[in-house]
Amino acid sequence: xxxxxxxxxxxxxxxxxxxxxxxxxxxxxxxxxxxxxxxxxxxxxxxxxxxxxxxxxxxxxxxxxxxxxxxxxxxxxxxxxxxxxxxxxxxxxxxxxxxxxxxxxxxxxxxxxxxxxxxxxxxxxxxxxxxxxxxxxxxxxxxxxxxxxxxxxxxxxxxxxxxxxxxxxxxxxxxxxxxxxxxxxxxxxxxxxxxxxxxxxxxxxxxxxxxxxxxxxxxxxxxxxxxxxxxxxxxxxxxxxxxxxxxxxxxxxxxxxxxxxxxxxxxxxxxxxxxxxxxxxxxxxxxxxxxxxx
Numbered sequence: 001x002x003x004x005x006x007x008x009x010x011x012x013x014x015x016x017x018x019x020x021x022x023x024x025x026x027x028x029x030x031x032x033x034x035x036x037x038x039x040x041x042x043x044x045x046x047x048x049x050x051x052x053x054x055x056x057x058x059x060x061x062x063x064x065x066x067x068x069x070x071x072x073x074x075x076x077x078x079x080x081x082x083x084x085x086x087x088x089x090x091x092x093x094x095x096x097x098x099x100x101x102x103x104x105x106x107x108x109x110x111x112x113x114x115x116x117x118x119x120x121x122x123x124x125x126x127x128x129x130x131x132x133x134x135x136x137x138x139x140x141x142x143x144x145x146x147x148x149x150x151x152x153x154x155x156x157x158x159x160x161x162x163x164x165x166x167x168x169x170x171x172x173x174x175x176x177x178x179x180x181x182x183x184x185x186x187x188x189x190x191x192x193x194x195x196x197x198x199x200x201x202x203x204x205x206x207x208x209x210x211x212x213x214x215x216x217x218x219x220x221x222x223x224x225x226x227x228x229x230x231x232x233x234x235x236x237x238x239x240x241x242x243x244x245x246x247x248x249x250x251x252x253x254x255x256x257x258x259x260x261x262x263x264x265x266x267x268x269x270x271x272x273x274x275x276x277x278x279x280x281x282x283x284x285x286x287x288x289x290x291x292x293x294x
Contacts (some may be wrong), residue, residue, distance in 0.1 A: 006238035009065040016057045017123050024050045028130035041167055047130050048109045055104040062097065066239045070101040074248035075219070078106040083169045083214045085207060085253070086110065088221035089196055089283060090175040093233040094241060098223050102246045103171060110171040113161070113203065134161035162210030171219075172211065174204050176276065182230075193280060195287040201276040205262040205269075212258025220249040220279065222286050226294040245290055 024047055031043035062068065078084075084107055088095065103110060109131070116135040119125040128135070165172065176199035179185065191198050208215070224245040225231055231241045257275060260268030 002238040002240065005065055006234060009061060009237040012061045012065065013058060016054060016061065017127075020050055020054045020057075021123050021127060024054075024130050025126060037167070044132070044168065051109050051127070051131055052105050055100045055109075058097070059101060059104065062101075062236075066236060066241070068236065068239070068241045069243045070098070071243055071245045072102050072248070073245065074250070075102060075106065077250075078103070079216075080106065080108055081169055082216040083108065083165070083211065084171045084217055084219050085204070085211070085215050086171055086173045086219045086221055087176060087204065087279065088173065089181065089223060089287070090177050090179070091181045091223065091225070092230050094225070094231050094236050094244065095223050097233075097236065098244050098246050099173065099221070101244075102221070102248065107171045108169040110173045111161070111165065112173050132161070132164055159206055159210055162207060165211060166214060170211075172207055174207060176200055176204060176280070178203075193284040196280055196284050199276050199280045201269075201273045202262065204276065205257075205272045208253070208258040208272075209262065212253070212255065215253055218251040218253050220251050220283065222247040222249075222283055222290065224287060224290045226291060247286065247290060249286075 027043050027046045027050070031040050031047070034040045034043055086099070086103075088099070099110065111131070111133055113134050113136050114128060119129060119135055121128075162172075177197040178200050179197065181195075181197055185197055186193075189198050222245075224247070225241065225243075226245060227242050228240075235241055254275070257272060260271070262269050262272060
């Protein structure tokens with residue numbers, strides 16, 4: 001019965017995507033040929049409205065087909081007319097529906113920095129393109145040693161994407177770990193944190209540099225799966241995820257974090273890295289405290 005429920009939920013999600021992807025693509029194509037920035041921005045708002053509608057219908061499907069309790073803590077004063085920076089831990093594909101549950105139509109529709117390979121995912125890749133999600137190409141350290149000319153390419157993409165975000169309110173989501181947490185990855189990295197991988201400060205530093213004055217608040221988000229092993233998306237569809245905690249801690253952003261040169265100023269770089277380390281130490285302790293409840 002759980003597998004059957006998962007299949008039905010999958011079909012409903014697919015149907016929702018197929019119905020709304022057409023209008024989204026039409027508006028995105030109009031944006032390419034629209035005369036003037038005002039018309040292009042209007043098209044962007046239209047695409048966002050369709051994406052929010054798609055997300056609301058997905059939320060209804062999850063509520064109808066799965067028993068998951070979405071335990072959203074904090075974020076009562078969120079607004080749709082200002083910009084946020086969301087920093088979250090990352091453990092599972094279920095993290096994305098968790099953020100949808102917490103933020104859709106409470107904040108501006110969020111933007112992720114995605115792996116370049118995701119543009120080839122059927123339907124979703126087109127949607128990501130229409131939504132102006134920046135696609136990042138990640139290189140291994142060994143590859144960059146052989147091709148040093150490619151160093152800093154991701155940061156260039158970050159800068160270019162943030163220029164687009166300046167024209168309207170946005171919620172930028174940044175996963176500082178850069179990949180999903182697993183105990184094996186934690187051991188391989190020799191991470192000093194019990195529940196997290198080592199954070200990477202470069203991406204968030206450039207988001208702050210580009211959007212700092214536009215950002216109203218940092219939303220420090222911690223996603224917890226308190227019962228059982230880390231779930232996959234299929235586990236969610238099959239009703240095997242009893243509870244998801246999304247803990248939201250609003251934080252003020254120190255203006256000093258965007259008033260330096262992260263690439264060329266070693267002292268400023270250490271300042272940002274120290275801020276990220278403190279944030280991660282507190283998040284590690286927060287995860288442990290939340291898990292103790294269960």
